[in-house]
Amino acid sequence: MRMRRLAVLAAVIAAVSACGSGSDTGAAANALRIMAPAAPGGGWDQTSRTAEQAIKSVDPARKVEVFNVPGAGGTIGLAQLAGDKGDGGLLMTMGLVMVGAVEQNKSQVTLAEVTPIARLTEEYEIVVVPAESPFQTLNDLVAAWKADPAKVSVAGGSAGGTDHIVAGLMAKAAGVDPKQVNYIAHSGGGEALNALLGNKVSIGISGIGEFAEHVKSGKLRSLGITAPARVPGLESPTLKEGGLDVELANWRGFVAPPGLDDAARKNLTDLVTKMHDGQAWKDAVAKNGWIDSFQTGQPFADFLAAEQSRVKGIIAEMGLVS
Amino acid sequence: MDSLTLLLDGFATALTPVNLLYALLGVTLGTLVGVLPGIGPAMTVALLLPITFNVPPASAFIMFAGIYYGGMYGGSTTSILLNTPGESSSMITALEGNKMARRGRAAQALATAAIGSFVAGTIATALLVVAAPLVVDFAISFGPEDYFALAILAFTAVSSVLSRSVVRGLASLGLGLVIGLVGIDQQTGQARLTLGVPQLLDGIDVVIVAVGLFALGEALYVASRLRHAPPEVVPVGRAWMGRPDWARSWRPWLRGTALGFPFGALPGGGAEIPTFLSYAVEKRLAKGPAKEEYGKGAIEGVAGPEAANNASAAGTLVPLLTLGLPTSATAAIMLAAFQQYGLQPGPQLFDHNPALVWGMVASLFIGNTMLLVLNLPLAPVWARVLRVPRPYLYAGIVLFAALGVYALNNSWVDLVVLYLLGLLGFAMRRFGLPVAPAVIGLILGPMAEIQLRRALAIGAGDVSTLVASPVAAVLLALAALALLTPLLRRLFAR
Amino acid sequence: MSTPDERDGVVTRDAVPAWRRPELGLALTVLGLGVFVIVGTAGVTAAASTLGLGPRFFPLLVGSAMILIGVCYVLDVLRGGHGDPEESEDVDAAAPADWRGVGLVSVIFLLFAGLLDLLGWVVAAALLFFGLALALGARERLRAAAVAVVLSVATYLAFVKGLGVTLPAGLLDGVI
Known part of the structure; x- marks a missing residue:
């Protein structure tokens, strides 16, 4: 009995609404x-x-x-x-x-x-190290990477995301097996930034916007960006200049x-x-x-x-x- | 001294009629969305971002700060009255708060939550002014091994106080851990336990679990054994906190603040862990009749976690403003808001935009006061919600639960998951499995796993990294202590 | 797992015997989930990140713990232990379980979940509220219907029009 009432109510509402929606088709196109x-x-x-x-x-x-x-x-x-x-x-x-x-x-x-x-x-990616890092240039990084990939921890966003892909492409270009990259996934640039500022990881990868301010203030050092040419307003070489043929835009x-x-x-x-x-x-x-x-x-x-x-x-x- | 003048200037900015209006708008909106599970301050600010494009930045941030604090208040109100936590940070409040409300002490529970939030918010904002740089240095030095130790400490502290039957407490904790496993593994991107359902790839949202176990579980439980006799009317009781209430509340407020602020400033600390810890601490410290009251509505169990919750909100602003480091979802959105105005939070922000920063800080004080003034007189009014006839009350709870959960992802799959979790909550209630450990396992389990694996990966697999940092070593020692104390006490009792 | 107990012969003094078997069901669920976690993650590959712990370590830990806890729980229940059902003002702890009530609430909620996108928030939520209120014992149907419509329209206006939250308009698309 309750259910019947319910059904009647539903039918009434449906009927009312059907009338209403019919009048609105002109604007939808x-x-x-x-x-x-x-x-x-x-x-x-x-x-x-x-x-x-x-x-x-x-x-x-x-x-x-x-x-x-x-x-x-x-x-x-x-x-x-x-x-x-x-x-x-x-x-x-x-x-x-x-x-x-x-x-x-x-x-x-x-x-x-x-x-x-x-x-x-699009936005280009940037590869940074903490200010205290022994890596001064991309070459230092590549050398350490080749010696023992496990010792180079890479902080970035989610596994399989843009940052991780850059890490893989860089490893490949440097002659390191991409499977050996010690990638530490973080849930966003903020978390990765914290790991970098606290000097907990070797390098960090993220969009330029996430790290640029800290590169300018000297807390992080840029090793390279994934752009085809240098970006105005940011003192950083490209990865290509540093000898790694990696170019990638997060579009x-x-x-x-x-x-x-x-x-x-x-x-x-x-x-x-x-x-x-x-x-x-x-x-x-x-x-x-x-x-x-x-x-x-x-x-x-x-x-x-x-x-x-x-x-x-x-x-x-x-x-x-x- | 210098900060003080700047702060006074900030008050001058925040006290203009227009900005006061924005603050009022913010706290009202915040309270409204805090009431709904799922729709939290983070989502609200995100939705408002494009609309505020033409509002001057100082006003916009004053409003956002109001939303942030208002959300905390709204979340606790529904936790206490309806056992439906609006935000994950107010889940613990539901444990004792709802019990208090059902014993006719809703007004007192709401009052201690409101005053506690005010006290904590004010103290924490003052700390934000004074101690920001120091806190930041400490927060940054926290590594994954420290977070892992922190999670372990929270685990042991909480699970050793929560359950009467050990096996049932652990079973509940395990259920939470299993739910937390569902979804993509963050470190490797592999799907786990998703049963091929794409909607499960991102895991099951904490809000869905909390709402399912608390609200829907309760509704099903009530349906299963409806009181057929005329229901007893819940007495609204005294409208105001009595002397003993004050006496029992002020210490938990201060302790909650002390726990909440630093955790808010820690990236990954969040608002949940300090509320868990505050609850555990208060329960441990309770003596005499108050100890007996736990599980039946102890006011300390509301006062402490609520203070911790609000203090952590202020703590979150420390790394956000000084470093541009967001430590919570809301903070992340606020960062996006800063960037929308072409501002980059960081050390330079204080130099380049003092009016904006200090105006916002001043508005935190103002918003906090506004919330207290708005909410305190309303506490007895809100308490009357409990006199709504039961069928309407529970139907309404389920309606709001459904609204909040659907709004998370606009997906009916979430509603089905919500129902299944509601069934689980029903079974747990019926067979006396405590609900809280499940929620804690869900929140802390994934954090413990991720931080453990990160720590080991950074240390290239060396297990000793886990105790290499002094902070981690101390935290783990405390955790061991928390586990051993009951045993030792039992030994000494003999 | 919620079949009513038929073994009326077994009576202990302190417990209501009818609970025994359903509680065993929950205990077995805990045990079963432990097995499920281990089996369910057995196929997860750990090709990437060869360092530290792979994606299978933690599930293995949780799964084993669940099995252990599950066994203890089952034994506890078999030995006569039982949890106290949660006390609540709105619940008559002595009443026998009303499966019709639970079933009705379940059906209404699942129907709501299934029909929400089609009917839209206003209609579906009003029906949800109305149905639940009746199922939970509301007597005055007209009043329940009125409250249901007011609530669903009010929430729609506040959250969709006010805040820009997305809720389905469904049947009423264009009307509201």
Whole structure:
């Protein structure tokens, strides 16, 4: 008897709501949803919310909404995106970290399935040592590494993340077995920074932004950055100058669901291009210290494919996937 | 002297009407989100970040600080009244606080929590002004082996006081440890015990476990043996703390502060361990009738952990402001907020932006006072929540639990996990397994594992690194002492 | 693990015999979890980080401890030991277990979990509250329904519109 009442109530509410939602279909065609496949506060979330504001500023009529689907390095969001086949009003923020996470978590859905839209920004990585460290240059590090990889503890972010990949690439370039790297994973740059400032680990790897201030103040010393050339405002050689052929940018971009037709794809690309050309985005890029690396269309699709095969290779060589 | 003038300038910044309004907004929002499990201060600040883009930085940080402190208050209110900890740091408060509330002493429990938080927050903020650089130096020298020793100490201290039946206490602890194992191993990125469910790769959030064991478990338990006789009305009791309450509260407040502040400043210390330790200390120190009251609603068990919880929040700001080193989730988001304004916390911050830093510090004092003024008169009002008819009360608890847990990841999988944990909590209640050790095992287990493995990896596998640092050696010795004291006492008693 | 006890013949004076077997179930669960942890992590590879302890060491430790504790727990229960069910103001400790109540709460909650994305927060949460209140013994249905709707709408407005938390709009998409 109770249950019947409940059912009646449900039916009434459902009927009311059905009437309501019917009237709203007109506005939805113009709406854009941006998925941040991470919890609020992280880099992808920040990029998504910045983009939301920037799109609103160049296209005030458009309804833009950011939502979070956190978990497993973004692969949960990726799986959800793949389920929304053909949805031309949906973008997902992603980046290099997701490429690694797909491999490592053996995700059912890979990035080969989604529709690439644009690369937005990138940040280079920096390799530092504590001020008290005996390593003055990259050569000192390489020598010690070759002598005994176990004695060189490397602090960085999560296992299989960008920092770990840099460590693997560096070891490979230095002629050290990437499997032998004594990598100490930390839950973010802050924790790794603490280990470095306390002189508990030999070297640290993170985004330039995380360590730059402490390099300037002299508490940390930079051995090299993963950029192709020196970065203005930071006194540091590149890894290439130091003799390790490692170049890597931690990039972020947008992808869309699989199965988009050309018109829908062009539509999204045009919108993102318009956003990129607007003043609000330029201001945000400057404010956050990002590097603009805008790229769309086939070049970005090729870039994404190349990154996938590179990351897949090094993750296997580091023994991170069985 | 120099700091003092700067602090006074800071008060001048913080006391402008606009900034007072932001502080009020912050503490109100903070209290609101603190009430909900899952939606904590960290998430709130993160969500507000883009909206505050056009607010002047000083005002924004005054608001964020209010959210941070307000969250602590809100979390304890639901812990005490509804046995639903809003934040992991107020789980311990639920142990004695909810028992007090059910005995008609809700107003006293809320009051001792509010005043304790105020006392701790104020003292700790003063320490932040005076001792920041010293604390930072100490915090940085903490290595993985020290953290490992710390986890072991917290383990032994807590598990030796928590359970009456040893095997049941250990069983509960073990359940927590097993839950803590689920997910990606941080050091190697390998998945463990995830049963192929991708949503489990990040592990089971502490909040889900706490809410499942405490709130949903309770609701199921109540459903299983509903009182069919007309329920006794919980007396609201006296509205204010009596003399004995004060007498029993002030020492735990101070001890809680002393524990909370340094732990907050430690990266990886967090707010949970000091609340565990404070509870353990207070229970150990309790004498006479107070000792008998543990497990039935001892006011010391609320006063101490609540003070520790708030003091650790202030402690967190020490490494954040002086080094740019975030030691909690909320601090990490605040760091992002600083960077959004183009500011890099660190030694230079105090020189380049004194108005901002000292305005924020001053606003901590103000926000703390505001919270006390807002919450104290409300304590008897809040206590009336307990007079809500039981069916509504429990239905409401489950509704808020579901809201908070769903908002964590927007995933129904979490709701199913919540239900399973609720069943576990139900079984534990029914068969007399204490819930607290499980939660402690869940929080400390992963920390102990990670720090142990880090210490060994840095030391290239040498086991002696674990006792190489004096801090670690002392902590481990204390842990051994905590284990042996009951045995020794029993020996002497004979 | 929660089958009602049929061995009514075994009666001890101090304990309610019907609990014996279910408590044994919990004890066996503890034991079983220990085995599960060890078996479940047996396949985890430790290829990376050859130094220190691999990802299997700690689970092995926890699993073995759980088995040990589980055995002790089972023995304790078999020897007649039993935990005291938690006392609570709202619970009638002497009452026999009401499995219908537990079942009803379980069904309502799981239905809520399954239908939330489809129905949206407002509808699903209102039904959850309404159902639970009735299952837990509320008598006045209209009042329960009114409270349910007010609560679910209020929480939606406060957290979605006020704070920007994401909750599914479901059926009411566009209305609220």
